[in-house]
Structure formats: C-alpha cells, structure tokens
Amino acid sequence: MEVEKVLQPISKSGESGYDHFMPEDFIRPEDEQPELTTFKGPTPDIPVIDLSEPDEEKLVRALVSASEEWGIFQVVNHGIPTDVIDKFMRVGREFFELPQEEKMAYARPPGATSLEGYETRFERDYVGKKAWADLLFHNVWPPSIVNYSFWPKNPPSYREATEEYAKHIPIVADKLFKILSLGLGLEGNTIKEGLGGEKMEFLMKINYYPPCPRPDLALGVVPHTGYPAMTILIPTDVPGLQVFKDDLWYDAKYIPYALVVNIADQIEILSNGKYKSVLHRAKVNKEKVRMSWPIFCTPPADMVIGPIPELINEENPSRYKYIEYKDYVQLKLKNKSAAFEGPNVAKVTSK
Ligand SMILES: O=C(O)CCC(=O)C(=O)O
Ligand SMILES: [Fe+2]
Numbered sequence: 001m002e003v004e005k006v007l008q009p010i011s012k013s014g015e016s017g018y019d020h021f022m023p024e025d026f027i028r029p030e031d032e033q034p035e036l037t038t039f040k041g042p043t044p045d046i047p048v049i050d051l052s053e054p055d056e057e058k059l060v061r062a063l064v065s066a067s068e069e070w071g072i073f074q075v076v077n078h079g080i081p082t083d084v085i086d087k088f089m090r091v092g093r094e095f096f097e098l099p100q101e102e103k104m105a106y107a108r109p110p111g112a113t114s115l116e117g118y119e120t121r122f123e124r125d126y127v128g129k130k131a132w133a134d135l136l137f138h139n140v141w142p143p144s145i146v147n148y149s150f151w152p153k154n155p156p157s158y159r160e161a162t163e164e165y166a167k168h169i170p171i172v173a174d175k176l177f178k179i180l181s182l183g184l185g186l187e188g189n190t191i192k193e194g195l196g197g198e199k200m201e202f203l204m205k206i207n208y209y210p211p212c213p214r215p216d217l218a219l220g221v222v223p224h225t226g227y228p229a230m231t232i233l234i235p236t237d238v239p240g241l242q243v244f245k246d247d248l249w250y251d252a253k254y255i256p257y258a259l260v261v262n263i264a265d266q267i268e269i270l271s272n273g274k275y276k277s278v279l280h281r282a283k284v285n286k287e288k289v290r291m292s293w294p295i296f297c298t299p300p301a302d303m304v305i306g307p308i309p310e311l312i313n314e315e316n317p318s319r320y321k322y323i324e325y326k327d328y329v330q331l332k333l334k335n336k337s338a339a340f341e342g343p344n345v346a347k348v349t350s351k
Helices: 056-069 082-096 100-104 158-166 169-182 190-194 265-270 325-334
Strands: 007-009 021-023 048-050 072-076 117-120 134-141 201-209 221-224 230-235 241-245 248-251 259-263 280-282 290-298
Touching: 048 056, 056 072, 056 169, 082 134, 082 158, 082 201, 082 230, 082 290, 100 117, 134 158, 134 169, 158 201, 169 190, 169 201, 169 230, 190 265, 265 325
Parallel strands: 048 072
Antiparallel strands: 007 021, 072 259, 117 134, 134 201, 201 290, 221 280, 230 259, 230 290, 241 248, 241 280
C-alpha cells in the first residue's frame, strides 16, 4: 500500500498537521498553481445580469453577450429571498462542521456509479493530484430521483432549508433557458426541451474548502468545464472562484446573494458553439473556510443531445455529434485532458 510519505515543510508558524505540512499529493503542477497563473493586473468583472429587467430585449442582449464572451455571469434580483439563502447556507455549513464519523455516515458507497454522497478531499484528477475540498452531492429535483439517505439528518432543519432553496432553482433555470433560447432566435422553450424538459435533473453539490497552509500551491476545484448544461452556484464571501478568459485566469468578484451561473458543455453543444462552456477553478484560503453550493442542471442519461436542428444549415454545419448524455460523460471520463476542453470530445472532426 502506498503510504502518505512525502510531506513538504511549508510554514514558519503553525503547530502541527496541515498547519505545518502540506502533503505532496495536493501540490498542483506549476502551470496550475494559483500564485503563478493568476492574472495580477486590473481584472474585468464577470457580467452581472439583472433578472428583474422589464425590457426583455435588453435582457436577451445582456445574457447573449455574457454567454458568448464569458460563459459565466452573476444573476441579481433572481427572486430567491435572502433569508432562504441564509438558512440554506447555514445548514450546509453546520453539516460540514460535524465530527468526521457523523459525516462518514453519508459517504459515497465505494464503486457507486452515482455521484451522490459525502467524500473527503477527493477529486477525479487527470494529473494524479488531489483537490483541497470535502464534498457532499445529492439530487434535489425532480422528486423521483431524490434519495434522502444522502441528505444529512443533522442539523435537523437541513432537509427543510435545502428543499426551500432548491425549489427556486428550476424556476431561475427556466427563465435563463428561455432567454438563452430567444437569444438564438428560437422559441422560448427550445433549450429546455433540448435538455429533457421536465425530466431535467438537478444535482446539488456542497464544496467545503478547509483552510490550506499553501493556497498558492493547491486548488479546491481543479480547472474544468461542466459536463451538464448549466450550473447555478452560491458561494460564501471568501473569494476563490476563478475564470479562464482570453488565456488568463481571473478572480471572480463576490457579490452578496448573487447566483453565479456558468454555461456548461451541453448548452455549448445545443447552441452549436455560440454559447461558451466556461473553464473555471476554485482557489482555497489560508485562514478561512470557503464554501460553495453549485446545482448542476443535468439532462437525463438517455437524452440525445446535439446542436438544435434549426441552427444548422449549409453555411452553419453541425459542429458537434448527436449523442446520449451518458455516452458524452463516458467520453469525457475516458479522455484525460477533456476536463478542460469544453465539449471538444463531441466535436465533428473534418474528414
Ligand atoms: O467553489 C467554486 O466557486 C466553484 C466550484 C465548482 O466549479 C464546482 O464545484 O464545479
Ligand atoms: Fe464547476
């Protein structure tokens, strides 16, 4: 058995354990280390989308430009009450502050095909390194896929607070899918239907990033684009999310109560490459715990996804193949560099 044998001394202060030593397993290769690769100049802000904008055309224009240029935007005035968000974040944090044995009661079963469950300091990684994060995954919608055995019973209000927040997410997602469809010149329901309509699945993840002795060398989430359609995320106020744009890594600004929405691979495919699946990663912090709560809008496994037929003609041939979502995921998992290449694994290659 491989023993955790390489410990790298790192800090002048600190007493013991992770305060003092950084296991080699967590040190990213140089081309990923945040200190070496973060852009240090003036940083452009990720676009902000005001969902209460009454002028629909203006909203469409703003969302189209954000999705084409960035693939990520922050949504304000989304209609989720701040107290619902506060309670939701509180119960997630309380769960992660429980003793390890209690959290392990929700551990992802070894060899499970589903992502649901608790994992500690784990990441399926293409360079054989670990990410500095603990995770909990469970489905939140529709009810037919919810398995409460992965929902913490402690704190006792976990289920109620999480359901209260999660019920808003398909509503926000529907609004965004509609605007994105209109932005393609199509009927408002086109993207949602292309993703499985009411069968679309909402998988929640909680990222818990403990304080890290060397945040300059580690990452909480390694660079990736999302496999599914779209991610709707709420973070704590500790900065950490970074976005890759024009070959540079930028810090995302924290906006209280804004939802961070990123376009993922399936929307890039449906739009035949117009909307961009954004490459992103998460940094960790030396003193503070950081947390984030993404919800992944995911097509059902057997949904065949490819560019929306109305967008395809002789001048605009299909850039992606039509494949079932579960086969797409397998293609991504098989190819080591695919994690950061958007939907390239499904690209139609020229003859
Ligand atoms: O923590 C963050 O801000 C990003 C997390 C993320 O990208 C993910 O879990 O997929
Ligand atoms: Fe992500």
